[in-house]
Amino acid sequence: MTTERMEAFSDGVLAIVITIMILELKPPDGAGFGALREVLPAFLAYVLSFIYLGIYWVNHHHMLRATEHVNGKILWANLHLLFWLSLVPAATAWLGEHPAATAPTAVYGLTLLMPSIAYFILQNAIIAHEGPSSSLAAAVGGDVKGKISPLLYLAAIGLAFVRPWLADAIFVLVALMWLVPDRRIESRLSHPPHPARLVGE
Amino acid sequence: MTTERMEAFSDGVLAIVITIMILELKPPDGAGFGALREVLPAFLAYVLSFIYLGIYWVNHHHMLRATEHVNGKILWANLHLLFWLSLVPAATAWLGEHPAATAPTAVYGLTLLMPSIAYFILQNAIIAHEGPSSSLAAAVGGDVKGKISPLLYLAAIGLAFVRPWLADAIFVLVALMWLVPDRRIESRLSHPPHPARLVGE
Amino acid sequence: MTTERMEAFSDGVLAIVITIMILELKPPDGAGFGALREVLPAFLAYVLSFIYLGIYWVNHHHMLRATEHVNGKILWANLHLLFWLSLVPAATAWLGEHPAATAPTAVYGLTLLMPSIAYFILQNAIIAHEGPSSSLAAAVGGDVKGKISPLLYLAAIGLAFVRPWLADAIFVLVALMWLVPDRRIESRLSHPPHPARLVGE
Amino acid sequence: MTTERMEAFSDGVLAIVITIMILELKPPDGAGFGALREVLPAFLAYVLSFIYLGIYWVNHHHMLRATEHVNGKILWANLHLLFWLSLVPAATAWLGEHPAATAPTAVYGLTLLMPSIAYFILQNAIIAHEGPSSSLAAAVGGDVKGKISPLLYLAAIGLAFVRPWLADAIFVLVALMWLVPDRRIESRLSHPPHPARLVGE
Numbered sequence: 001m002t003t004e005r006m007e008a009f010s011d012g013v014l015a016i017v018i019t020i021m022i023l024e025l026k027p028p029d030g031a032g033f034g035a036l037r038e039v040l041p042a043f044l045a046y047v048l049s050f051i052y053l054g055i056y057w058v059n060h061h062h063m064l065r066a067t068e069h070v071n072g073k074i075l076w077a078n079l080h081l082l083f084w085l086s087l088v089p090a091a092t093a094w095l096g097e098h099p100a101a102t103a104p105t106a107v108y109g110l111t112l113l114m115p116s117i118a119y120f121i122l123q124n125a126i127i128a129h130e131g132p133s134s135s136l137a138a139a140v141g142g143d144v145k146g147k148i149s150p151l152l153y154l155a156a157i158g159l160a161f162v163r164p165w166l167a168d169a170i171f172v173l174v175a176l177m178w179l180v181p182d183r184r185i186e187s188r189l190s191h192p193p194h195p196a197r198l199v200g201e
Numbered sequence: 202m203t204t205e206r207m208e209a210f211s212d213g214v215l216a217i218v219i220t221i222m223i224l225e226l227k228p229p230d231g232a233g234f235g236a237l238r239e240v241l242p243a244f245l246a247y248v249l250s251f252i253y254l255g256i257y258w259v260n261h262h263h264m265l266r267a268t269e270h271v272n273g274k275i276l277w278a279n280l281h282l283l284f285w286l287s288l289v290p291a292a293t294a295w296l297g298e299h300p301a302a303t304a305p306t307a308v309y310g311l312t313l314l315m316p317s318i319a320y321f322i323l324q325n326a327i328i329a330h331e332g333p334s335s336s337l338a339a340a341v342g343g344d345v346k347g348k349i350s351p352l353l354y355l356a357a358i359g360l361a362f363v364r365p366w367l368a369d370a371i372f373v374l375v376a377l378m379w380l381v382p383d384r385r386i387e388s389r390l391s392h393p394p395h396p397a398r399l400v401g402e
Numbered sequence: 403m404t405t406e407r408m409e410a411f412s413d414g415v416l417a418i419v420i421t422i423m424i425l426e427l428k429p430p431d432g433a434g435f436g437a438l439r440e441v442l443p444a445f446l447a448y449v450l451s452f453i454y455l456g457i458y459w460v461n462h463h464h465m466l467r468a469t470e471h472v473n474g475k476i477l478w479a480n481l482h483l484l485f486w487l488s489l490v491p492a493a494t495a496w497l498g499e500h501p502a503a504t505a506p507t508a509v510y511g512l513t514l515l516m517p518s519i520a521y522f523i524l525q526n527a528i529i530a531h532e533g534p535s536s537s538l539a540a541a542v543g544g545d546v547k548g549k550i551s552p553l554l555y556l557a558a559i560g561l562a563f564v565r566p567w568l569a570d571a572i573f574v575l576v577a578l579m580w581l582v583p584d585r586r587i588e589s590r591l592s593h594p595p596h597p598a599r600l601v602g603e
Numbered sequence: 604m605t606t607e608r609m610e611a612f613s614d615g616v617l618a619i620v621i622t623i624m625i626l627e628l629k630p631p632d633g634a635g636f637g638a639l640r641e642v643l644p645a646f647l648a649y650v651l652s653f654i655y656l657g658i659y660w661v662n663h664h665h666m667l668r669a670t671e672h673v674n675g676k677i678l679w680a681n682l683h684l685l686f687w688l689s690l691v692p693a694a695t696a697w698l699g700e701h702p703a704a705t706a707p708t709a710v711y712g713l714t715l716l717m718p719s720i721a722y723f724i725l726q727n728a729i730i731a732h733e734g735p736s737s738s739l740a741a742a743v744g745g746d747v748k749g750k751i752s753p754l755l756y757l758a759a760i761g762l763a764f765v766r767p768w769l770a771d772a773i774f775v776l777v778a779l780m781w782l783v784p785d786r787r788i789e790s791r792l793s794h795p796p797h798p799a800r801l802v803g804e
Contacts, residue, residue, distance in 0.1 A: 005208060005212065005262060007608060008209060008212055009212045009258065011608065011611055011612045011615055012213055012216030012217070013216045013219065013220055014612070015615030015616045015619055016216055016217055016615070018616065018685075018689070019689055022689045023224065023626065023692075024228075026693075027627075027694075027696040027697035027700060027707075028697065031700075031701035031705075031707060032706050033706045033709075036710070047686075050689070054679070057682075058682075061608060061678070072259065075259050075262070076259070076380075079259070082219075083251055083255075086219070086251070089223060089224075090227075090228055091228075093228040094228035097228060098232035101233075102232075102234075103232055103233050107237070179679075206463060209410060209413055210413045210416070210459065213413055213414055213417030213418070214421055217418055217421040218421055218424075221421060221424065221425060273460065276463070277456070277581075280456045283420075284449075287424045288424065290424060290425075291424060291427050291428075291429055292429075295430065298429060298433075299433035302433035302434075303433075304435045304437070304438065305429075305433055407664060411618055414615055414618030414619070415618045415621065415622055418619055418622040422622060422625065422626060426630075474661065477661050477664070478661070478782075481661075484621075485653055488621070488625045489625065491626075492628050492630055496630035496631060499634075500634035504634075504636075505635050505638070505639065506630075506634055509639070
């Protein structure tokens with residue numbers, strides 16, 4: 001079973017999830033520039049979520065390029081990831097309406113935490129199928145960012161109960177950390193890793 | 202005529218139907234965690250329908266992999282299936298608003314029953330086109346799950362008039378029954394069935 | 403320039419247009435079966451439009467299979483067709499709200515008339531590019547259905563001012579007329595037309 | 604890394620953005636033809652934005668045909684372009700509600716200005732990756748339209764504060780200017796440019 005149709009379906013869902021968010025961004029009430037201010041929090045929440053979904057799309061893209069075959073387990077792990085990502089628009093809309101409140105901030109953190117775990121499960125399902133000597137297994141290596149992110153989301157969820165804006169700061173920080181595209185996979189694919197170097201990593 | 206464009210179109214519709222459901226999942230009124238409780242039934246209905254549509258997508262994927270050519274009849278049988286699946290979001294939203302009521306539960310059961318029949322028709326149209334000795338014909342074999350499911354949906358529709366929560370239990374049960382991906386087709390494609398073994402099934 | 407990306411984009415738009423219609427089909431107010439009756443006209447309008455868009459998708463599919471190359475003019479003729487088809491959901495929703503009224507019926511007729519003209523323009527742009535001896539030129543031949551349909555839509559628009567239900571009857575009639583898939587192209591592609599037989603058509 | 608998946612994803616987003624706009628085009632209140640007049644500004648804004656997005660899709664299509672490989676930077680430049688294009692539906696809806704007001708007109712101009720800059724960045728990222736001797740670099744040449752358009756959008760944003768209808772006139776003018784598809788790339792690809800002729804351009 002090739003990865004093609006799973007890629008196409010994932011692209012479809014991700015493209016729709018990204019653009020569904022803009023549907024939640026209602027045109028302002030009233031015709032003045034002042035009306036724009038009230039939609040500003042919703043707009044900023046949209047920008048942040050757009051970047052997060054963009055990060056997932058780019059990394060998903062890189063991961064599937066390093067994947068040669070998929071099985072039923074991988075299809076379901078992928079659907080599981082898409083399920084959690086599909087909750088992002090609703091959480092974004094809630095956060096945009098109540099940017100300083102605890103519950104929407106914590107729930108937003110949860111809708112970032114869950115796909116990061118689902119992505120990890122999907123990555124492991126692919127590596128289990130492709131084998132430990134596959135290019136993907138070598139490429140993800142230590143996967144520091146993938147392991148730190150869930151911890152940071154957890155911290156943000158906790159901080160949402162104390163200082164919601166600190167949680168927001170963490171969301172922005174993690175996004176910036178990931179904006180650097182995952183060059184590990186890219187470079188490994190062009191230059192197959194030298195076994196000796198792998199040890200040192 | 203190859204199956205490619207029909208697959209792409211089906212993926213498009215399924216991806217949209219899945220994500221349209223989240224649009225019906227409005228952000229809660231109010232900023233507290235209590236506001237989440239009122240959207241819980243809608244959320245659970247969303248999870249169930251997401252799983253059902255995921256099942257259809259995965260099985261549809263497996264079926265078309267075992268299909269080599271399509272004709273006009275198959276295109277229409279596929280559109281027929283997509284039509285019924287496109288009703289799932291509206292039925293899900295109605296059930297989410299009135300989780301304990303008879304009519305929304307029965308209608309939800311109907312929107313599960315009809316695509317299961319449409320899937321059966323599509324499967325038969327493909328087998329009629331590919332021939333009884335095709336790999337798909339051998340793979341679906343007795344198709345016990347495909348035959349039991351419509352009966353269980355019918356039972357659930359009946360139970361909706363007595364105890365709606367029993368109907369809900371059946372919806373969950375059938376979903377769990379299908380969550381095991383259709384390994385029959387997968388395994389048959391990798392290991393062409395031995396005629397003698399087919400008899401014993 | 404190959405037809406692939408134009409097909410993929412058209413499929414995307416058509417898939418979305420089809421499923422956007424279901425978004426307009428709001429869950430009924432209230433939890434009883436009686437509440438279903440009030441959404442019945444909207445549901446029937448949805449079914450009719452779903453069939454129309456299905457017809458366009460299947461015929462578009464057949465036409466592009468008979469097309470080998472596209473140019474800028476064809477891309478725009480295709481966008482023109484998609485533009486008119488994109489109006490169908492709004493017209494369907496309006497008709498579903500006021501099924502017996504003149505204006506929504508006439509406007510619905512217009513949103514069927516315009517894509518039928520746009521389809522004709524697209525077909526001609528493809529034939530102009532592929533040449534009169536192309537398989538598509540031979541396949542569309544007299545194209546009786548394609549020429550009668552706009553006239554019937556025009557008649558329906560006129561009848562909407564007198565008896566809206568007569569216009570509805572014509573909409574159903576034309577849909578049934580087209581539901582027979584366009585076998586002309588299908589058969590020509592499998593059996594290249596014999597020049598002598600073309601004369602007799 | 605091939606351009607295929609980036610094309611597919613872009614098509615998905617563009618197809619959805621285009622059709623999301625129609626969702627904002629609510630069916631008129633009331634059943635008479637008079638009710639159509641109140642949705643006319645929203646309809647005209649929809650037509651204009653549909654043409655703009657169509658222009659982006661066709662030019663994006665031409666550009667990626669002239670592109671052989673993509674890297675992470677190009678993926679992000681493409682997401683950046685899609686981000687700005689995803690704002691067009693909301694700006695269109697706001698302009699459609701308040702067609703004669705300054706703020707919606709200026710914001711609409713901004714949602715045309717930003718993607719024109721993003722497109723320029725994407726084009727440069729591709730040329731930087733493909734090399735100055737690539738067919739794309741030769742094809743875009745002086746790129747007069749691409750350089751004039753942002754200036755015209757800027758002028759329109761300024762005019763929105765004085766005479767909003769003059770800004771609207773510029774939006775229509777730029778659309779007409781682009782409706783002529785970008786034949787430069789098309790012709791260069793069929794007839795590789797003669798070095799001597801490039802100098803004269």
